[in-house]
Amino acid sequence: MAAPVDRVWTFLMDVPEMAGCIPGASDVRQLDATTYEAEVKAKIGPVSAAFGCTIAIVALDEAARAGVVEVRGKDAKIGGGVNARMSMELREDGGTTTVHVGSDIDVLGKIGQYGHGMIAKRAEAMLDDFAACVRARLES
Amino acid sequence: MTVSEAPPFATVGARGRRLDADDKVTGRARYAGDLILPGMLHGVIVRSDRPHARIVSIDSSAARALPGVVAVLTAEEAQGRFGEIVKDQSVFAADRVRHVGEPVAAVAAETAALAAEAANLIETDYEDLPAIFDPIAALAPDAPVIHDDVASYAGPAELIRWGNVLAHITLRRGDIEAAFAGADRIVESSYAAHSVHQTPMEPRAVVADVDGRGRVTLHSSTQHPFGVRYQLHEALGIPLADIRVVAATVGGGFGGKLEASLDIYAALLARAAGRPVRLVNTREEDLANGNPRHPMRFRLRSALAADGAILGREAHIVLDAGAYAIGSPLIGGVAAMLIPGPYRIPNLAVDVKVVHTNNIPFGSYRGPSGPQSVYAVETHMDEIARELGIDRVELRLRNAFEDGDEGPTGQRLGRVSLKEAITRAAEAIDLATPAVSDHPNTLRGKGLACAWWLTTTGSAGCGVQLNEDGSVVVQIGAAEIGTGAVMAGVAQIVAEELGVPLERVRIIWGDTDATPMDAGAQGSRTLFNAGRAAQTAARDARQQLLERAAALLEAAEADLEIVDGVVQVRGVPDRGVPYAELTAGQMWMSEPILGRGAFLANPPAIALDVIEGSVFTVFNAPSFHCHAAEVEVDRETGQTRVVDYVVVQDAGFAVNPTFVEGQMQGGAAQGIGYALTEEIVLDEGRMLNPNLALYKLPTTLDTPNIRTVILEYASDQGPYGAKGVGEPPVVLPPAAIASAIADAIGSPVRTTPFTPERVHRVIREGPQAATKDFPL
Amino acid sequence: MSAMHARDDVFAAGEPGLAYHAPRDLEEALALLARYGEEAKVLAGGQSLLVFLSQGLIAPAALIGLRRVPGLDGIEERDGGLTIGAMTTQHALESDPTLRTRYPALAEAAQAIATPQVRQRGTLGGNLCHANPTGDPPAALIALGASIEIVNGDGARRVPVQEFFRDYMEPALQPDELLTAVHLPPPVGSAYLKHRIRGVDNAIVGVAAAIALAPDGTCSEARIGLSGAATTPLRAVAAEAVIRGKPLSDDTIQPAAEAAAQECDPLDDTEASADYRREMVAVFVRRALARAAERARQGDTE
């Protein structure tokens, strides 16, 4: 990412701002210092889910520019949910920043068993979209 | 081929029609899920979605507040511990969950939809703990520990346990070092075998009723009413006398309905609500939260003489128990007994480690540990044959058990049918003639596999009553789970002993209040034990009838015979009296005719010093088996089709050949499913394929015609010499099919199941190591 | 399961919160669709729709059944090709003599679907609108060069079949549109081959090939449809290019098979890995091309 590490870090830690780049996310509200609520919509084929999510920053290392975010979501209508854990680590190299993202996403319940191959692919695509969005915002 | 009683028989040995046949085929049979009781509520269990986590909090207030919700229960309301062998389970997780699907709460509501809605409102806050899913990794000294102290749980004194190991079983015979030192050849190989689900047609189901004093009656789809009653008592602290378990019609169990599962929650909810509660699994819940077959790993090493004699065998087995013990310590003991195979091996060093992981708990499935262990052992045998350049059949015949040999723990074997089974199976599939493919894309191969199996002991009781019209009512504690052991076998035995036609017999079974004790439909035991109790009870009733007839006819008992429900003086048909006449006055004039039968088998004696750490040490009434298969493998895709299949099985005595064949064919089909298509796919402890589109039971299109050959080498204690027949046929197919695939493609397949992708890989790349870094 | 075999009138009897309509003609059907928009689902054979309904994955306000709409059913010869109505059952496709001899890829694809029970009720249109990437008919129709007729209140349009599959289980249909028919151009040599785990399963991969031969025996036209090779049914354009205009032999078929494996992007799931699927695409493209070529040579398309 052609942006300095501090800028990227600030953006990513501003959850309402950052959530603007999560595909399908809306209605971000802060609950306390490290916890947020949001709604995330996702659609695969004819199935649309709306996950009421809590987003919690569970580990934060300002100095190392590293953090871990946990997302838990439930879809009341279909009966399913999502548990995700994403770790991020930022490294600067001459004005550009590399964001290392580790993600572990479990889709649960009925939604989960309906084509997990496709769900994995879609999750990957969402992550790519997220990255592209962040890049577009920060590089401009 | 001896039969212990004098043939010919009128009813046993014939293809009689089972008493429940009409109801089953017309759809009239009433299953637990069909019951609707007045005021009945619908229950649902709330389960962990984490494989290993600390429970920070459970907030059920929103669920409780939902109108129509009658009871919401969590660990606060049920604190007992229970478990089949080790008391490590609690009804609800209190502070820690150890697998995905562990119950954390239960809800009862006016409708199923409301119950589901309430369940969804229960918020559990978890803090994830490090989890482990590979049983070999769980053995590492620095692995996360799943139970803080496994040894602290109440359990049998025999168990040797530490860390994540809940049972370490060792079998030591002879001088293993000398055997390897003196070997001409040593063959070593390793195998991995997967988990499959019992998948009975009917998922788990129960309706719990409750009276004013809190006494519960469960109408349950269970294989083991008395076992369920005891587990409920243990888990919930309800006095035994305040629990009645009535088995409903059971739509199959295959081991999955031995443990109390839904029963506990239904009883608890019914008592809390003071109303009946129905709890029925969806297919998804049943598949994802069962206690399926154990994943196992094997490392086998055999010391061999040049002529093929097996001098010794060293084996390291790891059995993934999942998060809780259930029957796993015992099943590990069964595996230890299977490792030598049905072969004479004088020197043995077998180590079985039963290990906790954060996978779902694995448990009893028809022939527990059998398909996995026999697959490993028999594939190893084929690898030995290839290494030594000895024919596969020859190698087996050379080492096969014979009359007078000793089993691995020193039990004396008699009437061993193994060599006949091998010869008959090899002939049936024409193993001597190599399989040839008539298509350039396919390869063909033939194979066979041998095994021995057991007939489980445990008590059985039976009452036989005669009605005033001379008809018969049997009360028996055994469970009819679809095999016909009760509704055909027991019925035929009683009809035979009383000399009445089958149509005159009625049976009430599996009710902890109304029938005598029984140790459950497990371990191929029902006909052997319950049949024997029924035989004794029928003979007792018969004796009472003879005594009464002797007085009436003024004849000596010894001069009487029974023909079609008529007691008559031998050879003088007109001096006879029908049962109806002997029993007609029994309400006021004479005592009722009431036969009693109770049975507990005596297992064979063993040498106690050879096995350590095991609660399972002997194969009672063993039977011997050989299966043979022919397969066709697509050389470019790896797809395998079984084109011919033969089951040769020792039944001791086939009380009803139709149902013995039914067990042989159904078991083989289930084993073919294990071998080729079925697999519980777990990803970090979560099942990825919990539906019947993705969990692939074999269909008729995937199952060949299964040919059967019944051998009858009588047992000492079973009725008419019968032995258990239920489990063995599922045990051999993975091995027989592996043998045939290896014959077709020229390489062993060391990991199950033999999916197209896996076989394709072996065709392309040669034999694959089954397991890495296996600790010795 | 019983819901999956439910007859139309079961819905007429009324699921709570679910209206059922059985329009008597196309106009009425289209008007209903226009009225409900996204809130309605068209019900054809129900073999996919009712699975999603009974699992609670979708919750439409209304079902619009097409069984009473005349003119949507049947196989008809037209302009040297065929027109197949959307409501034609899969069983009708597999047993139709014209399809079996002149468009064997489609007959074979229909026959490869699930079980006789499913094929008795499942329709061609429903299968296409379900747009499952592992479905069988889509691959066959891609190979056969089919086009799809779509209508709404304003009129009709036609799209080439491969453009109909927008994304995973997402057909290129607006909520007010109906698929009414499939048009097949004049026949060429064709074949569909399916690789699956059990006899009733969806494809690990499925490949349909259609070949036309020039008088000199070179391949004048080639089309290849793939099932299980991506998140949609896929046309193997690169593979087709390898053989178009060339004589058909191992020397051309093998590179075409490899090109197909290159251009596909299969899913990884519990049935098979993406790598294995890719390899199988090559195997079955080779086999399907060989069989289609053989049929083209025998001329048993006429």
Ligand SMILES: Cc1cc2nc3c(=O)[nH]c(=O)nc-3n(C[C@H](O)[C@H](O)[C@H](O)COP(=O)(O)OP(=O)(O)OC[C@H]3O[C@@H](n4cnc5c(N)ncnc54)[C@H](O)[C@@H]3O)c2cc1C
């Ligand atoms: C057990 C099982 C196994 C199967 N295996 C296979 C298989 O191996 N291969 C395979 O290809 N398929 C398979 N299928 C799917 C089967 O082919 C279905 O029949 C098909 O996908 C849907 O057809 P249908 O007529 O039943 O449509 P429906 O289920 O009624 O409808 C499916 C979808 O299409 C929409 N729709 C239907 N008709 C129209 C129309 N004319 N215009 C606009 N929208 C419409 C519906 O609204 C719905 O969204 C299987 C199905 C089952 C139940």
